[in-house]
Amino acid sequence: MNPVSDNENLHAYFDGELQDEERKAVEAMLTEDAEATLAELSFLRQAISVGLEAEAEKIPEARFEQLWDEVERTLERDARLQQAADSDVSLWSRVGAFFKPLLAPTAALAGVAAAAVIYIGSGESEPAENTPVSVASKDEPAQAAADETMPLAPPQDDRIAAHVEADEMPSNSEAEIQRIEFGGKTGRIDRIESKQGITTVIWIDDEDETLDSERAL
Amino acid sequence: MKHRKTIFSRIFPRLSAPIFASSLLPLATVSGALLLAPAQAQAEVTSATCEIHTVLAMKTGDGIPDELGFLAGQLRDDQFAAFKSFRLLESKSLKLKLGETGAATMTSGHQLKLRLLDAETSKLKLHAVLASGEKVLVDTDYRIESNGILLIGGVRHPDGKVFFAIRCRGG
Amino acid sequence: MVRYQRKVYSVAFGYLRNQEDALDVVQEAFIKVHRYLAKFEGNSSFYTWLYRIVTNLCIDHLRKSKRHRALEFDDKLRHESKSGETLGTHHRPLSAMGDPASVLQRQEILDAVQDGLQYLSDKHRAVIIMRELQGMSYAEMATTMGCSKGTIMSRLFHARRNMQKILTEKLEYQPSASNKEPAEKSKKPMKSAEAVMP
Numbered sequence: 041m042n043p044v045s046d047n048e049n050l051h052a053y054f055d056g057e058l059q060d061e062e063r064k065a066v067e068a069m070l071t072e073d074a075e076a077t078l079a080e081l082s083f084l085r086q087a088i089s090v091g092l093e094a095e096a097e098k099i100p101e102a103r104f105e106q107l108w109d110e111v112e113r114t115l116e117r118d119a120r121l122q123q124a125a126d127s128d129v130s131l132w133s134r135v136g137a138f139f140k141p142l143l144a145p146t147a148a149l150a151g152v153a154a155a156a157v158i159y160i161g162s163g164e165s166e167p168a169e170n171t172p173v174s175v176a177s178k179d180e181p182a183q184a185a186a187d188e189t190m191p192l193a194p195p196q197d198d199r200i201a202a203h204v205e206a207d208e209m210p211s212n213s214e215a216e217i218q219r220i221e222f223g224g225k226t227g228r229i230d231r232i233e234s235k236q237g238i239t240t241v242i243w244i245d246d247e248d249e250t251l252d253s254e255r256a257l
Numbered sequence: 258m259k260h261r262k263t264i265f266s267r268i269f270p271r272l273s274a275p276i277f278a279s280s281l282l283p284l285a286t287v288s289g290a291l292l293l294a295p296a297q298a299q300a301e302v303t304s305a306t307c308e309i310h311t312v313l314a315m316k317t318g319d320g321i322p323d324e325l326g327f328l329a330g331q332l333r334d335d336q337f338a339a340f341k342s343f344r345l346l347e348s349k350s351l352k353l354k355l356g357e358t359g360a361a362t363m364t365s366g367h368q369l370k371l372r373l374l375d376a377e378t379s380k381l382k383l384h385a386v387l388a389s390g391e392k393v394l395v396d397t398d399y400r401i402e403s404n405g406i407l408l409i410g411g412v413r414h415p416d417g418k419v420f421f422a423i424r425c426r427g428g
Numbered sequence: 429m430v431r432y433q434r435k436v437y438s439v440a441f442g443y444l445r446n447q448e449d450a451l452d453v454v455q456e457a458f459i460k461v462h463r464y465l466a467k468f469e470g471n472s473s474f475y476t477w478l479y480r481i482v483t484n485l486c487i488d489h490l491r492k493s494k495r496h497r498a499l500e501f502d503d504k505l506r507h508e509s510k511s512g513e514t515l516g517t518h519h520r521p522l523s524a525m526g527d528p529a530s531v532l533q534r535q536e537i538l539d540a541v542q543d544g545l546q547y548l549s550d551k552h553r554a555v556i557i558m559r560e561l562q563g564m565s566y567a568e569m570a571t572t573m574g575c576s577k578g579t580i581m582s583r584l585f586h587a588r589r590n591m592q593k594i595l596t597e598k599l600e601y602q603p604s605a606s607n608k609e610p611a612e613k614s615k616k617p618m619k620s621a622e623a624v625m626p
Binding site: 213214215216217218219220221222223225227230232233234235236237239240241242243244245 | 398399
């Protein structure tokens with residue numbers, strides 16, 4: 041290595057970013073000018089640190105108290121919103137859930153009445169049968185979800201290479217979590233806004249330790 | 258026969274039958290249609306292909322490898338600020354038909370079961386269960402755009418934390 | 429967390445150069461820390477974690493505000509400083525002004541530092557703050573700024589040279605009663621500077 045007075049390598053040496061061999065090589069070739077550069081870098085670092093700390097000292101304590109009050113207000117609002125989100129999903133879901141039990145009897149009753157009227161109106165002699173119009177129905181997805189024993193599809197060759205293109209992602213891939221249980225532990229649902237759009241993250245609290253208050257740190 | 262004269266025909270002597278039937282039938286039809294699962298009534302898609310990527314987040318190391326470029330935006334978020342580097346441990350694929358459950362067992366010891374509950378062209382509804390051995394960590398139903406990614410994670414690993422990126426595409 | 433508030437503010441102010449913007453970032457950073465604390469493990473890297481959150485917030489803020497004026501100034505500076513020039517020899521070395529501990533008490537030095545940071549481009553200021561104040565490694569800086577380590581090394585090199593030049597220019601005409609050394613090239617490092625090197 042040629043002796044240098046100031047270059048990127050010298051700065052990396054100053055920052056402790058060189059590997060052992062490189063560092064020794066630089067040390068062996070240090071010139072007086074290079075050492076002067078190192079002294080300047082040291083001074084500059086101190087000046088920046090002291091300068092910005094002095095700026096921070098100018099802020100009165102009361103201003104930070106005000107800031108902490110706002111932090112607490114925001115966190116309390118978060119907690120209230122989280123509680124509201126946890127209790128129910130949406131107005132339409134609630135309306136739908138409320139009326140869902142009434143759909144089957146309503147359909148059956150209407151069907152019976154319609155059939156009876158049509159039958160009687162046709163003048164046939166047979167008595168109106170109290171037979172509901174057959175209405176196709178399907179197992180509720182919610183009931184299927186409650187089924188803990190999920191019969192599996194036949195095993196597949198499931199290993200793939202990760203050829204995932206970020207461009208293929210939809211602009212809004214935020215997941216709508218409709219039901220969640222954390223297996224006895226706690227967890228949290230978060231969202232990330234990034235260039236790939238909005239991504240939902242389900243965080244599982246997989247720790248046994250409890251955390252101390254953050255103010256105590 | 259006398260009992261065939263119903264109360265309806267007494268109240269609405271002439272047009273009762275056709276009018277009443279015509280008003281009841283739509284009601285019956287609508288109620289019946291609402292009971293029909295929306296998936297069956299509206300589904301244009303009956304299957305999905307899901308990719309499950311197991312990612313290890315570590316407190317040491319250097320950055321995001323190229324193979325995790327599709328998650329780079331998410332991994333740079335503050336939620337992952339505690340981790341300095343990430344590694345793709347493995348990737349698996351499941352093909353699901355409507356109502357069918359697929360399972361992927363990862364080398365990390367976790368198992369992820371996915372069931373396709375509902376599928377439309379652009380949106381999927383899935384049931385996901387993440388377990389570690391016999392212990393269920395999370396059990397959730399969610400709806401997501403086709404090709405969208407759901408991240409589930411924060412589970413312990415000797416080298417850091419593991420999370421799973423689940424991406425399903427309808428059709 | 430309270431004990432970190434001024435340190436976090438100094439970092440944010442370093443990036444943003446505006447008191448209220450810096451306080452907004454401090455507030456937002458502490459909110460995020462509270463929200464994501466459950467995901468943080470151990471206390472050893474809490475400071476690093478906190479700093480990364482602050483850095484990301486500041487960078488987002490800078491991207492939104494798009495300050496172009498400083499960038500143009502920085503380009504001019506970069507063209508003027510030639511490779512091969514040393515910080516310690518071309519200009520009167522700051523470290524020759526006297527004992528750094530007392531030199532850095534002088535308000536004109538502190539003001540010159542603020543002016544210097546103000547004139548740097550956003551990218552140059554960012555690498556200076558990350559390295560000099562936050563102690564981030566080149567790899568961490570590269571990840572944060574979405575560039576290579578080589579780019580970080582280059583940016584830091586030029587940022588320091590520009591900062592040095594600005595400081596020297598600002599202080600060149602400031603007579604100092606305590607500075608009795610002539611304004612000439614100094615070829616020897618200051619021993620007192622070595623003693624206070626981090």
